Amino acid sequence: MSKLFEIALPSFLRRVLKAYALKAEIRAIGCSLSRKGRSRNWLLSANFEQLETIIKFIHQSEEPSWQWLAKHLSEHKTNLSHQELVNIAAKQSGISINQLMAKTDCTIAEARLVIDELEDL
Template identity: 65%
Template sequence: MKTPKNHVPYIALPSFLRRVLKAYALKALIREQGCEISRIGRSRNWQLKANFQQLEQTISLIEQSEEISWQWLAIHLSKQRKSLGFDMLLTIAQHKPEITVSELIQRTDCTIAEARRVIDTLEFG
């Protein structure tokens, strides 16, 4: 997961159309969650821009779907969710100020050191 200057992370989706069946339905499902999915130039690779909540919703909807070819995307997004940057973790914690270290670790799969750093930054500036 990479984060450009506007702090909206994007996830690379290599060979997106070649890996899924019913790609139009999947793209519509992703866009319904408020995510942006776009092709990178003229390549076969795509990118997904989403915040943490949108990622969680998208992953759960894909896992609930009956389309087998979409499951690779849920797995790929879950792996990318684990590598959230400090800014994204801080944004998650700011949306829920009473969040604990263990709850942040459970929701984002970050390390205990990352969670403590985020909570300390939130509490002490």
């Protein structure tokens, strides 16, 4: 099971235009998006693959007001454990060290350790 990230989105609705479209797409991807109490802050719950899908969707949409969200999510997806890196690399057979580093923002040492572990299996 993949790690579930819980990311706070401060002033979410005030920062984005066409929030209804963005919220609908995020929920269609399978993420949980909810308001924190009665505040204007929102909470996004998603796994690594879902975060990647959201970021890719935002970049493809080219909506300028959504770009802060892509940047915000990219900053939060860098905290992956060794086992999560192994799971991501195992899903893509033949992944290189550079590809793993680009996909997960891990260090070269972490990527080498994961690739070496997968090659021994």
